[in-house]
Amino acid sequence: MRNLDKYKGVIPAFYACYDEKGEISPERVRALTEYFVDKKVRGVYVNGSSGECIYQSVEDRKVVLENVMKVRGDLTVINHIACNNTKDGMELAAHAESLKVDAIAAIPPIYFKLPEYAIAQYWNDYSSAAPNTDFIIYNIPQLAGVALSRGLYAKMRENKNVIGVKNSSMPTYDIQGFVRDGGDDYIVFNGPDEQFVSGRVIGAGAGIGGTYGAMPELFLAMNESIESGDIKRARDIQYDVNDIIEKLTSGHGNMYAMIKEVLRINEGLDIGSVRKPLVELTDADKEIAKAAAKMIVDAKKKFI
Numbered sequence: 001m002r003n004l005d006k007y008k009g010v011i012p013a014f015y016a017c018y019d020e021k022g023e024i025s026p027e028r029v030r031a032l033t034e035y036f037v038d039k040k041v042r043g044v045y046v047n048g049s050s051g052e053c054i055y056q057s058v059e060d061r062k063v064v065l066e067n068v069m070k071v072r073g074d075l076t077v078i079n080h081i082a083c084n085n086t087k088d089g090m091e092l093a094a095h096a097e098s099l100k101v102d103a104i105a106a107i108p109p110i111y112f113k114l115p116e117y118a119i120a121q122y123w124n125d126y127s128s129a130a131p132n133t134d135f136i137i138y139n140i141p142q143l144a145g146v147a148l149s150r151g152l153y154a155k156m157r158e159n160k161n162v163i164g165v166k167n168s169s170m171p172t173y174d175i176q177g178f179v180r181d182g183g184d185d186y187i188v189f190n191g192p193d194e195q196f197v198s199g200r201v202i203g204a205g206a207g208i209g210g211t212y213g214a215m216p217e218l219f220l221a222m223n224e225s226i227e228s229g230d231i232k233r234a235r236d237i238q239y240d241v242n243d244i245i246e247k248l249t250s251g252h253g254n255m256y257a258m259i260k261e262v263l264r265i266n267e268g269l270d271i272g273s274v275r276k277p278l279v280e281l282t283d284a285d286k287e288i289a290k291a292a293a294k295m296i297v298d299a300k301k302k303f304i
């Protein structure tokens with residue numbers, strides 16, 4: 001039996017940290033890592049969707065990971081390495097292994113609709129470049145354009161490095177299927193933050209999410225409530241969290257820009273804005289950010 005305890009819990013997706021010119025800021029990457037260490041989350045998911053990975057160069061993504069690893073403390077580090085081409089992704093996989101991350105993760109190939117045997121080859125090529133590192137499949141069909149089937153998941157489990165799936169599709173039924181098929185030797189991570197409680201209750205062993213960073217205490221509190229069997233408290237927190245997520249996504253500008261503004265307001269943490277083509281906040285959005293920041297403060301007072 002594999003021991004997967006280091007992955008169990010709340011794993012915020014790491015945000016891209018820019019300087020005033022919009023370049024990756026190593027100092028700000030370290031500051032955001034230290035913030036997560038202080039919040040006592042289980043780990044971080046680096047260079048994923050929330051890390052704006054598809055707008056980062058290979059070099060950018062290496063700099064981000066190197067700086068996370070410098071100050072990671074006890075955080076479990078999962079590094080998303082997928083690129084549009086296998087070659088760059090293999091370079092990132094090997095780089096991640098050289099830094100001793102806990103796991104690498106990858107979405108499927110995007111744009112061309114490739115057959116499942118090609119997707120399996122793409123993931124196994126990445127894994128072969130990090131042969132001593134756990135591998136997590138990232139299923140996010142609404143953005144990647146292709147869904148992980150249970151057949152493809154079975155094929156991928158022939159690779160001993162594969163330890164599970166980060167499932168960002170909306171049906172919690174998908175989580176249940178992957179949990180059923182993999183059993184206790186594998187882990188499924190809940191993707192949609194709006195369904196953290198549902199996903200965990202149906203069998204996800206952990207959660208990885210894009211909004212956790214704005215309110216880690218609330219996700220930790222939901223997780224603790226689930227573990228102690230207090231489903232009512234978990235659900236009550238989830239309702240408030242979902243109001244907050246609706247607020248965070250109600251602006252003209254991008255949600256990650258909104259979250260970064262909230263971090264400036266509530267935590268005094270400045271990690272810049274977003275990279276084009278993601279849209280910056282308008283003045284009206286800044287008012288929404290203030291309201292969202294206050295909702296987070298109020299929910300923490302109410303539940304913690």
Ligand SMILES: CC(=O)N[C@H](C=O)[C@@H](O)[C@H](O)[C@H](O)CO
Nearest residue numbers: 049168191192193194209210211
């Ligand atoms: C589609 C997408 O990006 N999903 C993320 C990962 O699963 C979530 O963490 C969302 O960012 C979050 O649920 C807010 O909608």
Ligand SMILES: CC(=O)C(=O)O
Nearest residue numbers: 013048049050209210
């Ligand atoms: C949101 C998320 O899970 C990611 O950054 O990939």
